[in-house]
Amino acid sequence: MTKSIINKRFITHTIFGIICLICMNGALAADADSAVTTAAYDLPVLLTSAGQAADVLIMKGLCRKAGLAVTLQKSANADSIAGFKTIILVAGGSSKGLGAAKIDVGDEEERIESMLKAARKAKIPVLVFHIGGEARRGALSDRFNKLAAQGGTMIIVASDGDDDGLFKNAAKKNKAEYRHIKKSFESIGVLKELFGLE
Amino acid sequence: MKSIKQPKAQKTEELSAEKTANSKAINRSILYSVFVIIACLSAGGDFLDHWQPEAVIPSSSLSKRLKLSDYLPSLRGTRGNTEVLLFEGNKTGGSVLVLGGTHPNEPASNVTATLLAENINITQGRMFVIPRANASGFTATEPQEGYPQQFTLKTRNGRNRVFRVGSRYTNMLDGWPDPIVYRHYPSGQLLSGAETRNLNRAYPGSEQGTLTERIAFAITKLVKDEKIDMVIDLHEAAPEYPVINALVAHQRAIDLAAMVTVELQMSDIDIQLEVSPENFHGLIHREIGDFTDAKVMLLETAGALQGRLRGKTNADIITIGKDPLYYKANQLGKLAVDFPEEGISIDTRVGRHIKSIKIICLTLSEFEPENTITYSNVPDYGEIIDKGVGFFLR
Numbered sequence: 162m163t164k165s166i167i168n169k170r171f172i173t174h175t176i177f178g179i180i181c182l183i184c185m186n187g188a189l190a191a192d193a194d195s196a197v198t199t200a201a202y203d204l205p206v207l208l209t210s211a212g213q214a215a216d217v218l219i220m221k222g223l224c225r226k227a228g229l230a231v232t233l234q235k236s237a238n239a240d241s242i243a244g245f246k247t248i249i250l251v252a253g254g255s256s257k258g259l260g261a262a263k264i265d266v267g268d269e270e271e272r273i274e275s276m277l278k279a280a281r282k283a284k285i286p287v288l289v290f291h292i293g294g295e296a297r298r299g300a301l302s303d304r305f306n307k308l309a310a311q312g313g314t315m316i317i318v319a320s321d322g323d324d325d326g327l328f329k330n331a332a333k334k335n336k337a338e339y340r341h342i343k344k345s346f347e348s349i350g351v352l353k354e355l356f357g358l359e
Numbered sequence: 360m361k362s363i364k365q366p367k368a369q370k371t372e373e374l375s376a377e378k379t380a381n382s383k384a385i386n387r388s389i390l391y392s393v394f395v396i397i398a399c400l401s402a403g404g405d406f407l408d409h410w411q412p413e414a415v416i417p418s419s420s421l422s423k424r425l426k427l428s429d430y431l432p433s434l435r436g437t438r439g440n441t442e443v444l445l446f447e448g449n450k451t452g453g454s455v456l457v458l459g460g461t462h463p464n465e466p467a468s469n470v471t472a473t474l475l476a477e478n479i480n481i482t483q484g485r486m487f488v489i490p491r492a493n494a495s496g497f498t499a500t501e502p503q504e505g506y507p508q509q510f511t512l513k514t515r516n517g518r519n520r521v522f523r524v525g526s527r528y529t530n531m532l533d534g535w536p537d538p539i540v541y542r543h544y545p546s547g548q549l550l551s552g553a554e555t556r557n558l559n560r561a562y563p564g565s566e567q568g569t570l571t572e573r574i575a576f577a578i579t580k581l582v583k584d585e586k587i588d589m590v591i592d593l594h595e596a597a598p599e600y601p602v603i604n605a606l607v608a609h610q611r612a613i614d615l616a617a618m619v620t621v622e623l624q625m626s627d628i629d630i631q632l633e634v635s636p637e638n639f640h641g642l643i644h645r646e647i648g649d650f651t652d653a654k655v656m657l658l659e660t661a662g663a664l665q666g667r668l669r670g671k672t673n674a675d676i677i678t679i680g681k682d683p684l685y686y687k688a689n690q691l692g693k694l695a696v697d698f699p700e701e702g703i704s705i706d707t708r709v710g711r712h713i714k715s716i717k718i719i720c721l722t723l724s725e726f727e728p729e730n731t732i733t734y735s736n737v738p739d740y741g742e743i744i745d746k747g748v749g750f751f752l753r
Contacts, residue, residue: 215631215632215633215634216632218613218614218616218617218632218634219617219620219621219632221614221617222614222617222618222620222621223621225618226618226621257633257634257636258634260636260638261634261636261637293631296631296695344624345624346621346624346625
């Protein structure tokens with residue numbers, strides 16, 4: 162009699178324990194899901210340049226600071242985007258950078274256009290960052306800035322890089338999200354938020 | 360008779376007057392000569408004074424006082440044989456070389472290296488400091504620039520610490536005459552003749568070359584022999600120059616440099632990153648980066664003294680850093696940096712350099728823990744701004 166009560170109790174406790182474990186797992190899974198859903202953009206991330214300015218290297222540092230792993234390919238093309246779920250495109254031209262990459266303005270424009278076209282086709286979102294301020298505006302830079310702005314899913318501009326509204330207007334036209342940050346290092350917070358890295 | 364005698368007397372009088380005039384002229388000549396000799400001695404004294412290097416008083420953390428001739432004996436007895444100060448911690452770590460005075464007309468560079476040498480208390484790793492990399496360039500100012508010979512900074516003891524202003528180039532007396540065209544060794548790149556005396560166009564240098572090439576060779580050899588991990592070269596440039604408030608890095612140092620840039624920007628120090636151009640030879644970040652295993656970074660801050668638009672050129676333009684013409688140019692949007700009405704003082708410029716050196720050492724330690732450098736007693740940017748550079752000099 163006592164043995165059967167003990168057995169019943171044991172069975173009840175075991176069942177209760179299993180139910181608790183299932184509930185806890187469910188809760189944990191739900192938490193994990195919510196962490197994933199807060200990230201608007203997914204990994205892996207390709208980091209590339211539109212204009213070959215050194216800003217792309219600073220962006221790599223900002224990503225590192227945000228805890229975001231990225232693959233840097235300064236001259237990524239339509240073929241190299243395969244397998245990536247997000248592209249970060251850093252806009253701003255540099256004649257020295259173009260010279261170092263041994264390409265001319267036309268080559269760079271062609272590369273950006275074909276890469277953005279392939280990204281649209283593959284439905285890979287493109288985050289456009291302009292972090293160089295006014296120094297990365299002007300005749301040379303704007304050729305790349307315009308291309309990048311037209312292809313951005315989201316555009317983030319730092320400091321005085323958009324005083325004339327070039328990026329803001331492009332974002333409005335393409336229904337892309339637009340954000341202005343005061344200092345380039347505020348990109349760290351934006352990246353954390355977009356990739357759910359808090 | 361009278362008529363005959365008169366001319367004789369007249370002649371005697373004339374002779375006597377001539378004699379007096381001659382004697383007066385001689386006296387005047389002697390007086391002028393004495394005046395010229397005094398002026399020459401005084402100017403010559405000033406000129407020779409410029410040849411005497413002012414003392415750097417290293418901190419108690421100094422382990423060795425070396426000379427560049429320890430790396431290239433042919434520099435012994437020349438004006439290029441500058442002092443190399445070695446600070447060594449008790450714990451093994453990384454090795455950093457800090458160069459001040461590559462261009463002796465860029466005062467914040469020499470003052471930063473001096474401040475570092477006079478304060479650092481190193482606990483891990485080694486730091487080599489060369490306050491006057493081109494010591495010959497400190498022995499003359501640049502012709503036709505109207506530079507002041509020196510400027511002073513008040514120390515915490517109320518002493519006026521004198522720093523001399525030099526030339527961008529090696530003293531002409533050490534390299535006369537300049538060739539019409541300077542051919543860089545070993546690349547063969549051609550530059551204008553005067554650049555033959557520019558230390559930052561002479562790397563990696565040549566053992567048998569001009570004094571400037573030999574200085575560059577000795578620095579390159581120091582980097583190799585001492586297995587330096589990081590070279591930091593300090594500079595100043597004109598506010599209208601595009602590579603300003605900048606960090607220029609060799610491609611092997613670029614990830615580290617990008618991180619340093621981010622950290623500096625987060626500390627509210629406006630700085631841009633530049634990659635060392637691959638085809639421009641003679642520059643320290645290109646050649647020491649290519650010819651040794653060290654990572655190389657060059658730092659630029661904005662000094663009105665270097666600019667073409669500057670107005671009155673005196674010691675204040677160096678220390679206070681104020682220039683109404685640059686302020687006007689800034690208002691017109693013609694500059695590469697923000698030049699406020701109050702100027703960019705030597706405290707700001709040295710503070711930036713010191714902050715950059717600190718962040719470079721910190722980032723090097725994070726990226727390469729085996730090359731960790733730890734030290735104390737080097738003031739931070741804010742302290743330098745608050746108390747002034749002089750406060751931290753002996």
